[in-house]
Amino acid sequence: MPVLAIDAGTTGVTALVVGEQGDVLSRGYREFAQLFPRPGWVEHEPDDIWTATVAACREALAGTEDQPTCIGLTDQRETAVVWERRTLHSPRPAIVWQDRRTTGICDRLRADGVEERVAGLTGLRLDPYFTGTKYAWLAEHEPRMWSGVHDGSLALGTVDSYLIARLTGGAVHVTDPSNASRTLLFDLEKGAWSDELCDLFDVPRSALPELVPNSGVVGTTDPDSFLGLSLPISGMAGDQQAALFGQACFSPGMSKCTYGTGSFVLTNTGSSPVRSDAGLLTTVAWDLGDGLVYALEGAIFVTGAAVQWLRDGLGLIDSAAEIEGLARTVPDSGDVVFVPALTGMGAPHWDPHARGAILGITRGTTRAHIARATLEALAFEVRDVVDVMVDEAGLSVPELSADGGASANDLLLQLQADQLGVPVRRPVVTETTALGAAFLAGLGTGVWSSTDELAQTWALDRRFEPTHGLRDDGRHDRWKDAVGRAGHWTN
Ligand SMILES: Nc1ncnc2c1ncn2[C@@H]1O[C@H](COP(=O)(O)OP(=O)(O)O)[C@@H](O)[C@H]1O
Ligand SMILES: O=P(O)(O)OC[C@H](O)CO
Numbered sequence: 001m002p003v004l005a006i007d008a009g010t011t012g013v014t015a016l017v018v019g020e021q022g023d024v025l026s027r028g029y030r031e032f033a034q035l036f037p038r039p040g041w042v043e044h045e046p047d048d049i050w051t052a053t054v055a056a057c058r059e060a061l062a063g064t065e066d067q068p069t070c071i072g073l074t075d076q077r078e079t080a081v082v083w084e085r086r087t088l089h090s091p092r093p094a095i096v097w098q099d100r101r102t103t104g105i106c107d108r109l110r111a112d113g114v115e116e117r118v119a120g121l122t123g124l125r126l127d128p129y130f131t132g133t134k135y136a137w138l139a140e141h142e143p144r145m146w147s148g149v150h151d152g153s154l155a156l157g158t159v160d161s162y163l164i165a166r167l168t169g170g171a172v173h174v175t176d177p178s179n180a181s182r183t184l185l186f187d188l189e190k191g192a193w194s195d196e197l198c199d200l201f202d203v204p205r206s207a208l209p210e211l212v213p214n215s216g217v218v219g220t221t222d223p224d225s226f227l228g229l230s231l232p233i234s235g236m237a238g239d240q241q242a243a244l245f246g247q248a249c250f251s252p253g254m255s256k257c258t259y260g261t262g263s264f265v266l267t268n269t270g271s272s273p274v275r276s277d278a279g280l281l282t283t284v285a286w287d288l289g290d291g292l293v294y295a296l297e298g299a300i301f302v303t304g305a306a307v308q309w310l311r312d313g314l315g316l317i318d319s320a321a322e323i324e325g326l327a328r329t330v331p332d333s334g335d336v337v338f339v340p341a342l343t344g345m346g347a348p349h350w351d352p353h354a355r356g357a358i359l360g361i362t363r364g365t366t367r368a369h370i371a372r373a374t375l376e377a378l379a380f381e382v383r384d385v386v387d388v389m390v391d392e393a394g395l396s397v398p399e400l401s402a403d404g405g406a407s408a409n410d411l412l413l414q415l416q417a418d419q420l421g422v423p424v425r426r427p428v429v430t431e432t433t434a435l436g437a438a439f440l441a442g443l444g445t446g447v448w449s450s451t452d453e454l455a456q457t458w459a460l461d462r463r464f465e466p467t468h469g470l471r472d473d474g475r476h477d478r479w480k481d482a483v484g485r486a487g488h489w490t491n
Contacts, residue, residue: 001447004060004068004231005438006053007239007431008075008159010096010261013052015060016431017068018438020447022457024429026063028056035093040100043093046081049159050166058227071167071221072235072441074242074433075159078182080134082145083162085155088170091145094159095134098301098343102133103352105140114200121197123181123188123273123282125350129299131158132184132201139202149207158183160236161209167233169222175209177292178241181284188273188282191292214241214286215444235440239433240264241285244295246436247401247427248458250451255389255397257382257416258432259406262346263303265385266295267395278392279348280385288443288451296393298347298385303378304406306340306356310374316367324409326371333373335360337478339486340377348388355489359482378406379415380479386420399423403432410462418470428459 002025007014012031019025030052035043061067078097083090095101106126109115115126124130135156139146148154155165161175180186180193185203187194191211198205212218217232237245240258244266247256252270257263266285273282273294285295307323310316317323337359344352358370382400389395399422402413407430417424429435442448 002066002068003070003072003438003442003447004057005072005434006057007434007437008049008053008163009239010076013056014431014434015056016434016438017060017064017066018435022429022435025066026060028059030055042096042099044096045093046083046090046162053163054227068231070232070234070441070445072437073160073163073233074237074239074437077158077179077238078129078131079159080131081157081159081162082154083165085153085170088166097129100128100352102128102137105133105136118184121187121194122184124184127350130182130184132197135203136201150204152206156207157209164219164233167221167226168219169225172219173209174212174218176212176214176236177284177287178214178238180211182238213289215288215440217444232445234444235437237286237436237440240266241295242436243403243432244268244285245439246432247403248455249401250455253396256401256403258404259303259402260404261305263300263382265298265382267389267397269294269296274393276393278388279350280388280393296389296395300381300385301346302340302342303381305342306374306377309342310371316370323371323375324411326368327375327411330368330372333376334365334369336365336369336373337482338370338373338377339482341486347385351487353490354487357482357486375412375415378412379419380476382416383419397422399425402426403430413464417464417466421466421471424464426461428461
C-alpha cells in the first residue's frame with residue numbers, strides 16, 4: 001500500500017511514491033518561478049506552486065505501477081499565502097519566508113517592548129522570517145485586500161493549508177501544529193492560536209485554518225481538481241519537522257541536520273519545550289494525536305546557497321557536486337576563512353546586517369582553497385548551532401543524522417563529524433522531508449502501525465567518524481573571529 005508524498009519546497013515541488021519498506025518507488029519534480037520584485041523581497045505565485053504540485057505528482061504516478069492509497073504533504077514553512085475561499089485564486093503573490101520586507105515592522109514592535117512576550121508565547125523571535133510579520137505588512141500596505149480577510153471572503157494560511165484547499169477543491173481549510181508554530185500566532189504551550197498575538201499582527205482569528213494533528217485523515221482529494229483521484233490526505237508537517245520524522249528521530253535527544261539552500265538542525269526534546277536565550281527556536285515537532293512533541297531548532301539561512309554562489313556568482317564550479325572534487329585537491333583551506341552571510345545570519349547570531357566575508361587570502365590562494373573554505377564554513381555553521389544546543393540548552397547530541405541535497409557530499413559530512421566530535425550518519429534515502437510526510441500519512445491510514453515499525457525502515461548508507469583532535473585544532477577560533485568581522489556590516 002504505497003503512499004504519495006508531496007514536498008512543496010522553496011524552489012520546487014518533489015513528489016515521491018513511497019513503498020511499505022520506506023523505499024522510493026518513483027519520483028517527480030517541478031521547479032517554479034522565484035520572484036524578486038525589490039531587493040530583499042521574495043515572492044511566489046500560489047498558482048505556480050499548485051501547477052508544479054500537480055505536474056510533479058503526475059510524473060511520480062506515471063513512474064510506477066503501484067498506485068498510492070493516501071497522500072502526505074510537507075511544505076516550505078512560514079510563507080504567507082492569501083486566497084479567495086470561493087475561487088481558490090490568490091489576489092496577490094505569497095510572501096516567502098526569505099523575504100526581509102518586514103524588518104521595519106519587527107524593529108517597531110521591538111521598540112514597543114513586546115519582543116519578550118512574543119518570544120515567551122511562541123518560542124520564536126521578532127524576525128521577518130516568520131509569517132505573522134508578513135500578515136501585519138499586508139494589513140498595513142494593502143488595506144483594501146485585507147478587508148476581504150476581515151469579511152471572510154479571503155482565507156489565510158501557509159503553503160500546506162493552501163495546497164490542501166486546492167487538493168480538496170476548497171472543501172478543507174486546515175494546518176498542523178508544526179506549521180502553525182512558525183507563524184508567531186500560535187501559543188506554543190497551549191497548542192492553539194493566540195487571540196493576543198492575532199490582535200498584535202492584525203490577523204482575524206476567523207481567517208486562520210483549523211488546527212489538526214499531523215497524522216490522520218483531514219480530507220479527500222477532489223477528482224475534478226487533482227488528476228481524477230479521490231485519495232485521503234492523512235499526514236502533514238512543515239518540511240524540517242517532517243525531515244526529523246523521516247530520519248526516525250522519534251525519541252528525545254535524537255538530532256538531524258538537513259543540508260539544502262540553508263541548513264536546519266532539529267533536536268527532538270519530547271513533551272517539554274526547551275527554551276533558548278542564545279539564538280535557537282523552540283518549535284512543535286508534531287502531534288500524533290496524543291499531545292505535542294517539541295524540538296529545538298537552529299535555522300541557518302545560507303549553506304548550500306553558498307555553493308550555488310560559487311557556481312553562479314563566481315563561476316568557480318559548473319555544478320554543485322563539483323565542489324567536493326575541487327576541495328579535495330588541497331589538504332586544507334590554506335588559512336582562508338569564508339563566512340557565507342550572503343543574506344545576513346540566522347541561528348545562532350540573528351544578524352540581518354551581516355554580509356559575507358572571505359579572509360586570509362594570499363597570492364597562493366586558489367579556487368580549490370575557496371571551495372574547501374566553503375565546505376568548512378558549512379560545517380562550522382552547523383557546529384555553532386549544535387554547540388549552543390549542548391552548552392546553553394544542556395541537550396546531549398551524541399550523533400547527527402544528515403540529509404538534504406548537500407548531504408551527498410562525503411567531504412562535507414567528514415568535516416562535520418570532525419568539527420562536532422561526534423559521528424554523522426547518512427541514511428540511504430536522503431529525501432527525508434518527503435519521506436517524513438509519507439510516514440505521517442501512512443501512520444494515519446494504517447500502512448504502518450507504529451513509529452517502532454517505521455524505525456525499522458531506517459537504513460544506513462554511511463557513517464562518518466570524527467577524526468581525533470580536529471575539533472580543537474584552532475580553526476574554529478579563527479572562524480569565530482571572522483564571523484565577528486562579518487557582523488553588522490550594513491546599516
Ligand atoms: N554535492 C554537493 N555538495 C555541496 N552542496 C551541494 C551538493 N549538491 C547539492 N548541493 C547544494 O544543495 C542545495 C540543494 O539541496 P536541496 O535539498 O534540494 O535544497 P532545497 O530543498 O533547499 O531546495 C543547493 O543549494 C546546492 O548548492
Ligand atoms: O524549502 P526548504 O527545504 O528550503 O526549507 C525551507 C524551510 O522550511 C524554511 O523555514
